[in-house]
Amino acid sequence: MSTATTGSTGYVNPTGDFRRDQRYIETRITADGRDGYPVEADRYRLIVSRACPWANRAIIVRRLLGLEPVLSMGIAGPTHDERSWTFDLDPDGRDPVLGIERLQEAFFARYPGYDRGITVPAIVDVPTGKVVTNDFPQITVDLSLEWTQFHREGAPQLYPEHLRAEIDAVNRDVFRDVNNGVYRAGFAGTQEAYQRAHDRLFARLDALSERLEHQRYLVGDTITEADVRLFTTLARFDPVYHGHFKCNRQKLSEMPVLSAYFRDLYQTPGFGDTTDVLHIKQHYYGVHRDINPTGVVPAGPDLSGWLEPHGREALGGRPFGDGTPPPPPVEAEVVPAGHRPV
Known part of the structure; x- marks a missing residue:
């Protein structure tokens, strides 16, 4: 898994199908604090890597809802x-708020x-230094539904009640196949397992293209949680998935409807300006050494x-x-120049 450590440097399943470990910490931060962690300003810290598609979702949602101040x-x-993600971007190699070198320390503090x-993403309770949750699908939903008291004026409804069932259905298909x-x-780890995954992926992308040919967004006429979840995979498609993961029937740029849909979102505040293509390429090509033994990061593609x-x-x-x-993003969170097309 690109978003988790596994105890070994191997990611490929030599016997066939890849199986994702989906055992996450399901503790929730809620308005009523029923799990022991109530929503509070300045109590929690969201830990991300810009390379990770699941973390990228949380970055986008936090930004769209205006939760940066809290x-x-x-x-x-x-x-x-x-062992863990590390804070090597910080000057002394430690997170300046939590004071830790590795995210692992916050997990071990609790467990x-x-x-x-x-x-990642993971949310850490700052006073105790203990991880609260890394349940990435629930994190973004809870930012929308449980943190409403801190949403900015004009925050969008990313998970509106009247569309929730449809959003959930789209998300299930998109997660499984895309x-x-x-x-x-x-x-x-086998040709047969690869072929099954490849065919299922492109069948779903074809279905999504049909869905989006006559409507601007996946569900309803506004951006929702469903668009955020699809966007972060599309953003990584041509830079890494097409070549590194052999998802190469076509590039995203060769799929007219999905490419236009992606460009629409990429050019929307909160999406493209949170996407770090350099980090994305450095992660996939550098970490998955059983796929890319040299660790060499390709120079392209032209984006x-x-x-x-x-x-x-x-389309309205x-x-x-x-x-x-x-x-605009706060100064400390601006994606560095040269890390994305501008």
């Missing part, structure tokens, strides 16, 4: 070893001998097309519904 964010480097993946499907192709007009406005839709775009 939920701080620590950014780990793009690579990790068998000594924790034997599952040390994954979000996780690229990993099932990339980490397959300048991400900035080309998309024409999706013609209102990106933020009755809300407004988020303000």
Whole structure:
């Protein structure tokens, strides 16, 4: 898994199908604090790596909802070893708020001998230094539903009640065949397992293209949680999944509807300006040594097309519904120059 340590440097399943360990810490931070962790300003720290698609979701949602003033964010480097993500981007190699060198320390503080993946995104309770949750699908939903008292004025409804069942259905298909499907192709250990994952992935992408041909967003006429979840995989498709994971029937840039849909989101505040392509490439090509033994990071591809007009406005839709775009990212969280097409 690109987002978790595993106790070894191997990711490919030599017997066939890749199986993702989905045993996450299911503790929730809620408005009523029923799990012992109530929503509070300045109490928690969201730990991410910009390389990770699951963490990228949390970065986008936090930004769209305007939670930066109350939920701080620590950014780990793009690579990790068998033990943990590390804070090597910080000057002294320690997270400046938690004071730790490795995310593993926060997991062990709560669960000594924790034997599952040390994954991002994770939310840490700052006063105790203990991890609260790394349940990435629930984290973004709870940011939308439980943190409402701290949403910015004009925050969009990313998980509106009247669309929730449809969003959940789309998310299930997208996770199975696309979000996780690229990993099932990339980490397959037999030709047959790879072919199954490859075919399922592109069948779903074809279905998504049909769905999006006449509507601007996946569900309803505004951006929702479903769009956030698909976007982070599409952002990594041409830079890493097409070549590194052998998802190469076509590039995203060769799929007209999905490419335009992606460009529309990429050019929307909160999406492209949180996407770090350099970190993405450094992670996948540097960490998955059983796929890329040399660790050499490719120079390409040319992603300048991400900035080309998309024409999706013609389909109508209102990106933020009755809300407004988020303000520019805070200075400390700006993706460095040269890490994405501008």
